[in-house]
Amino acid sequence: MATAVQKITLSSSRDIPFNKLVLSQANVRRVKSGVSIEDLAASIARRGLIQSLHVRPVLDADGQETGMFEVPAGGRRYRALELLVKQKRLAKTAPVPCVVSRADSDILIDELSLAENIERAPLHPLDQFRAFQTMREKGMTEEAIAAAFFVPVQVVKQRLRLASVSPTLLDVYADDGMTLEQLMAFTVTDDHARQEQVWENVRNSWSKEPHQIKRMLTETTVRASDKRAVFVGLDVYEAAGGSILRDLFQDDDGGWLQDPALLDHLVAEKLKAAAEEIASEGWKWIEVAVGFPYGHDYGLRELTGVTVDMTDDERAAREALRDEYDRLESEYAEADELPDEIDQRLGEIEQALDAFEQRPVIYDPADIAIGGAFVSIDSEGSLVVDRGYVRPEDELPVETERGEAPVADDSDPAAPTVQRAVITIGGQPTETEEDEDDGIKPLPERLVIELTAHRTLALRDAVAQNPHVAMTMLLHKLVSETILHNSTPGCLHANVRHVFFPAQADDLKDSLSAKNVAEREEAWKQDIPANDDALWNWLTMLDDTSRLALLAHCVSYGVSALYERPNPLSASGVSEHGLNVRLAQADRLARATGLDMVEVGWRPTFGNYLNRVSKARILEAVREGAGERAAQLIDHLKKGDMAKEAERLLADTGWLPEPLRLVDLDGQAVETQADAEPGDDAALPDFLTEDGEEETSLEDEDGELAVIAAE
Structure with missing residues (x-):
């Protein structure tokens, strides 16, 4: 015979006045967690009490009910109701829906409290994302949703963005196939097909960290901090139809531009417009590029222009700005931190003063007719124009010291030109009787060579006995080639070959060493005359200290400590022995000069090493x-x-x-x-000094916990 199943009886429910309720001391919740009491009270005021309290009658010493009820389960709801009563928003006698258990139950009141708290299943984050999305689709604004759930609007935007990820990936996340942080990484793009493609590529890979996913999703984009994007401007790019990827969960430095081709087109158009404006000044050529490598102007002669002086009004304005800057600095000298408006004003003054220092330069029209300019973008995204360079093929013919080039005698154009054969025997030209006449003819070439050989040897001996002249001659040659870029051969066969770098890091041109070399050369250029004779006279008058400094600067261009793969079979290659000698001499130079790469600013970074x-x-x-x-x-x-x-x-x-x-x-x-x-005790990041790994959470714009997703 089948045994009858015993039926259970559920506790009854009824409304009990709030002033008849007391919080049970057996409530297991001691630590604050989850939504605050204030937010819960606001939720009850907005939506009412969604879940009843669980209460049990309070008995006196004789075991009789006192008419009071203790609350073992629902303590936070009780405290929220209590707060509403204190705020006069709820009457003390307001009826509260309660489930009442029997006072004589054999179930401990502590068990009721513990079961009520641990048997609740938290809402899966994805259900929350989708609930927000449904409310948004039904007409609630993001601000209204944020107000209803007492979270910042940014949090609502984040959750809506998570809900917009490919449904396929959301299903993977729902089945615990990916982490919340991985899901967040996919939100940088709205392209569901691309999201799914990247997931397929990384799902079985050892490298599927969020940063790797984000890198793959943005590998065909351009960072908004890229100098091209800064040069064009994000507003112009978007107005032209370009789109930008954004990361709502981390600082994305402006995001990622999705259309590099459009960006490059806009950059080219803006550079072209700038070049056309500069070309209107009359320059022979303009060379345009996003960026030029270090040493791009080698071999070109740099023109010297006249800097336009400031007007009286400009001088007065500059002095007024300097006085204001000094006054503000003195006024806030003792302040620990400058007010925002003062800090902004000081920055504006600095920019204005820098603008006064960037004076326009006027060039000779004749120089402009043979010269050109380079137009590019610097690392900060600003337009850079370098005017005043002359290419060797554009140089005007130079008159010789001994007069103009000879002009052919064309007094008798009808006279036939006779080509006479030159016969040599034993290397010596032969002369016949009929060659002798009263006219003076040019010396035979071989004789001129022999005579000038005598002169050359005598000059060598004389120069060797006069160090001052030798130093002047060497400096003249080196300055002409390395600073004035004059490639015309002279009488001294000595030169420094400017060594360039076939491979160089992007930051080389911005290094301290590059800036020092450029500043040193610019300082010399201010004094060096361009005329050949004037240069000789100027070098002769230099004191020995200046001559040595100039010599060192010119010689430095020929220094090479570059490593290269030995290749003695190449015309420009180096042998293993030659490479070892080069590097050994470079070490010797470093010791002699006390070179320290740390002191010159080199640091190991993510990009350079x-x-x-x-x-x-x-x-x-x-x-x-x-x-x-x-x-x-x-x-x-x-x-x-x-x-x-x-x-x-x-x-x-x-x-x-x-x-x-x-x-x-x-x-x-x-x-x-x-x-x-x-x-x-070397300084380490906080998360590296903790035992174990910290749980990752989303943060809002103020740096406070916002997630959010898994509350």
């Missing part, structure tokens, strides 16, 4: 520069993250890779700041 070597090399660098402890704390990171952290850790250590280290005479690296034993 760390991301271009293996993880083992990165760890070796951090171990040498920041210590074993720092290396151990980043050895678990992916290569890209490891390289970024290594850049920060090595920033002030003075560490250098082997090719940049100074080598002593024994072939050992000279000790630098990084070679000293690093202390274990």
